[in-house]
Amino acid sequence: MATRDLGRLGKAVKARRVKLFTSRLSAARAAGISKDTWKRVEDGLPVQPGTYSKMEPALKWAFESCEAVTEGGEPLLVEYVTTDGDVTMVSKPQVVSAGEVKDAVKISAFATMPDATIGSVQAQADRLVEELRKLGFPIEGD
Numbered sequence: 001m002a003t004r005d006l007g008r009l010g011k012a013v014k015a016r017r018v019k020l021f022t023s024r025l026s027a028a029r030a031a032g033i034s035k036d037t038w039k040r041v042e043d044g045l046p047v048q049p050g051t052y053s054k055m056e057p058a059l060k061w062a063f064e065s066c067e068a069v070t071e072g073g074e075p076l077l078v079e080y081v082t083t084d085g086d087v088t089m090v091s092k093p094q095v096v097s098a099g100e101v102k103d104a105v106k107i108s109a110f111a112t113m114p115d116a117t118i119g120s121v122q123a124q125a126d127r128l129v130e131e132l133r134k135l136g137f138p139i140e141g142d
Helices: 006-020 024-031 035-042 049-059 065-070 098-112 118-134
Strands: 078-083 086-091
Touching: 006 024, 006 035, 006 049, 006 065, 024 035, 024 049, 035 049, 049 065, 098 118
Parallel strands: none
Antiparallel strands: 078 086
């Protein structure tokens, strides 16, 4: 059985809460739990197992994302769409910055093509960002 790192989960929950909510109280209300219970999770303390399944929709995470984070994984970002009373979970690609994409291209290019010029690698990085945007991937910044 994998080790559960509640401290790691607490940091991930807090980082996501800060992006989505104005306060811990508003996040807790969205999840239908007390702000003290929410704080326990952020502090890396144990809570009732059902608490996580209440928090995940508020965080726009797929079910069992909290468990994945405690085991070293990452949460899956989703949107919850309600149609005629039915709720559907739709996966959502994680947003990355253009700079992150370009840095990844540069590292990869210089590791696999040591003779590549800086200019050609930069052009390839710029082109990749452009193509990803055309395909509809959420890329922020330049």
